[in-house]
Amino acid sequence: MAKTYGGYPQAAKNRAKAALKHKEEKGTSCGTSVGWTRARQLSTGQSLTLSTIKRTFSFLSRAKTYDQGKFTDDKGKDICGSIMYAAWGGDSMKGWCERTINKAEKESRAEDKGVGPTLKKKAEDHNESVSDSKKKTTQATLQKVYNRGIGAYKTNPGSVRPSVKSPQQWAFARVNSYLYALKNEKFRSGKHDTDLFPKGHKLSSK
DSSP states (O other), rough: OOEEEEOOOOOHHHHHHHHHHHHHHHHHOOOOOOHHHHHHHHHHOOEEEHHHHHHHHHHHHHHHHGOSSSSTTTTTTHHHHHHHHTTTHHHHHHHHHHHHHHHHHHHHHHTTTTTHHHHHHHHHHHHHHHHOOGOOOOHHHHHHHHHHHHHHHHOOOSSTTTTTSSHHHHHHHHHHHHHHHHHHHHHHEEEEEGGGSSSOOTOOOO
């Protein structure tokens, strides 16, 4: 399950609540179903995935220019830019999203810093344990497996076991699964990365 983040400012919740109240009372046609779903999430303090936080920050960064600080003009007509900017949490949400994204990316870079040496050692240890050249691997190959694991974690979070707490953990699990299959010529569970097995290996799709 993808990591989620909560604890955004009360001001962001209040702006979302204000937009929802306006919609309920005035029946505004402003916004999309996505925007109003986000407003409901924020109004109840629901935790968000990093991908949702990035989409929220992207929207608020674009929509800021349309915010006039009020929901209706002097004639009582809806100002959609202001309404939807509030629905997505407004200024306080924009600032929180930016800080959360920066922090998450900093943590990710710190975790990735030791990946190269770890994969190098895994490749060396594995190659020492096998004599058949068709069962040997390289650090570069393991890096590809690792990168695919990171990608799968981010694009298909539903496939990630609840016990997995980070994309790095999921990626290393994929590397270990690959090494097991490379050595034993069988997978523990589902097949993956068969195009990366050496040509001539029993599981290779080349």
